[in-house]
Amino acid sequence: MPSAYEYTKEELAELLTGEPRYRADQVWHGLWTEGQDIKEITTIPKALRSKLGEQFPSSLEVANFVESDLGSTQKWVFRLADGATIETVLMAYEDRVTVCVSSQAGCAMGCTFCATGQAGYSRQLTIGEVIEQVMFASRAAAPRRLSNVVFMGMGEPLANYATTVGVVKRLHEYKGMSARNLTVSTVGVAPAIEKLANEGLPLTLAVSLHAANNETRNELVPLNKRYNLERLHEACTMWIATTGRRLSFEWALIDGVNDTDQAVEELADYALSLRAHVNLIPLNPTPGYLVMGSSGTRVYEFRKALEELGVNVTVRNTRGRSIDAACGQLAQVTNGKRRSIPVRSA
Numbered sequence: 001m002p003s004a005y006e007y008t009k010e011e012l013a014e015l016l017t018g019e020p021r022y023r024a025d026q027v028w029h030g031l032w033t034e035g036q037d038i039k040e041i042t043t044i045p046k047a048l049r050s051k052l053g054e055q056f057p058s059s060l061e062v063a064n065f066v067e068s069d070l071g072s073t074q075k076w077v078f079r080l081a082d083g084a085t086i087e088t089v090l091m092a093y094e095d096r097v098t099v100c101v102s103s104q105a106g107c108a109m110g111c112t113f114c115a116t117g118q119a120g121y122s123r124q125l126t127i128g129e130v131i132e133q134v135m136f137a138s139r140a141a142a143p144r145r146l147s148n149v150v151f152m153g154m155g156e157p158l159a160n161y162a163t164t165v166g167v168v169k170r171l172h173e174y175k176g177m178s179a180r181n182l183t184v185s186t187v188g189v190a191p192a193i194e195k196l197a198n199e200g201l202p203l204t205l206a207v208s209l210h211a212a213n214n215e216t217r218n219e220l221v222p223l224n225k226r227y228n229l230e231r232l233h234e235a236c237t238m239w240i241a242t243t244g245r246r247l248s249f250e251w252a253l254i255d256g257v258n259d260t261d262q263a264v265e266e267l268a269d270y271a272l273s274l275r276a277h278v279n280l281i282p283l284n285p286t287p288g289y290l291v292m293g294s295s296g297t298r299v300y301e302f303r304k305a306l307e308e309l310g311v312n313v314t315v316r317n318t319r320g321r322s323i324d325a326a327c328g329q330l331a332q333v334t335n336g337k338r339r340s341i342p343v344r345s346a
Ligand code: SAH
Pocket: 113, 114, 115, 151, 152, 153, 154, 155, 156, 157, 185, 186, 187, 207, 208, 250, 251, 252, 281, 282, 283, 284, 285, 286, 327, 328, 329
């Protein structure tokens, strides 16, 4: 049976037929306003609560938990009903609290430098499974308020289009989250970017670029062979024209691969032509990719060179590295090839 978060307000009210209307409102309030687990909504009678708990079981079972950065970065490995595992990362900053959610169990895109890509694909996640990650994190963040949701965990959100759109709509309409606080990160599924632009949804789009010449990008991001940089540029142009919103590019800096002076020029041309923001990510280590991340000095120089060319650029911090919770390090046991869950101490 799906999670209670799978349903719209009307659908849920219908599933509660036999109960007075105000009960449906109480359940809805508990789920969305309070972010409570259905079994813990104390405004409804105990018997109904336990019946609803059975009717709408929670999708997530905690299989593992690790934390680092003095507890301000926390990662959960969740086991889903069919045994697939996913990961969710909560990051508390001074000015915001962000949850990084998975949109698929594993990923089929096979980016060479990404642990999720290296481990392979299991299945799509449902709307309920993604929303439950947000609600779980929201409870864990208390008393602070969860402010941001980023689709940067396992999986390619635009290869699970219906779920991604459903989740964004619900977080906006039911949880009251604002557009600039919801970020979908995509590896560049061009037709899906265009479709998303037409949804009129309140969200921020980040595109994982990593290379601005086709030869290098084909190596790093195999999807580039299907939607190359020219095709991606078209989709980005359409996104900006349709939504009126700024785009950002993610670029994981890899020693000698995409941190050269030539790469600076190529990236600057591509980003400036779309007036996009660039977010540099120092490459995080993964077991299946032995090339090193750029040195701290090179990250600094690369950033500076971009700035000098007029590019709007920031460097993302490497939160969660010691617990394999940083960008691209989420892999675990999704495809069943790796049975144990390795945990390094923080
Ligand atoms: N599939 C989506 C979202 C998940 S990946 C995407 O690719 O955009 C989230 C971000 O982490 C992406 O920008 C991805 O390129 C980046 N990433 C993957 N592996 C990484 C690594 N080893 N070091 C740093 N960033 C990495």
